[in-house]
Amino acid sequence: MKLHVDREACLATGLCTAFAPEVLDLDEQGELVILDRTPPPHLLDDVRQAVRGCPVRALRITED
Template sequence: MTRIAVDRERCVGSGTCEVLAPDVFEVDDEGALVVHRPEPAGDEVDEVEDAVQACPTRALSLVE
């Protein structure tokens, strides 16, 4: 099981993760990150791995 960890001190609400994995991440109207699928599965895992790499502040990580 892969689980998404978010360092909220680092997240600046850029929305990069939402662009790469829109079913998993959403930046709400107040700029806060919402993780809809904290334990992604199947094709989502690849998208989430891309989002983790692309996050400009390294706020995302994956925990096995």
């Protein structure tokens, strides 16, 4: 599983970071940072919630 962000769509709201703080964060410039593109199994539910919680659907999971 790999996590991707569409940078053009992302509004840097930070909502997703609340669901998966071990994987997603905002940097000092307010840009979204993916801390781990291939999160471990115990974080997958959090990541899926973050994907679902993004208001502009900027996050995407692929199974590669």
